[in-house]
Amino acid sequence: MPKFLIQASYTADGARGLLREGASGRRSAVEQTVAGLGGRVEAMYYAFGADDLVVIVDFPDSVSMAAAALTVKASGAVQTRATPLLTDDEIDEAAHRQVPFRAPGA
Template sequence: MPKFLIQATYTPEGAKGLLKEGASGRRAVVDQVVSGLGGEVEAMYFAFGADDLVMIVDFPDTVSMAAVSLTVKASGAVRSRATPLLTLDEIDEATRRQVAFRAPGA
């Protein structure tokens, strides 16, 4: 399954919701959303600084990740970004593929 690193920051309204529901309340919602699309939460951590929340999630496909991302962003409570994570084997496979490329000006 494709794996993603999620980094998120609560908006002021989202932070108020977190204060009301607590971390375990938000974790339950995240688990429900992710598992509802056939995924799994591998890790979920709250943080402070540039990001309020960091997660690693597995989804059956990239469309499922996009659906969650769009829905969460549309709520206005969270600003997030998803980074696809690749295994060592996937990178090894990528290094074996031939790519025809000419650098600009070369």
């Protein structure tokens, strides 16, 4: 299953919701959303600074990740960034593929 790193920042409304629900309430909601799309939460950590939340999830495909991201962003309570995570084997495979490319000006 493809793995993604999600970095999130709460808006003021989202932070107020977190204060009302607590961290365990939000984790439950995240797990329910991810599971509803056939995925699994591997890790979830709260932070402070540029990101309020960091989550690693497995989804069946990129479309499921996109569906979750669109729904969460549309709520207006959270801004998110999702980064696909690749294994050593996937990078090794990519490194061995022939890529037809010409650098600009070459």
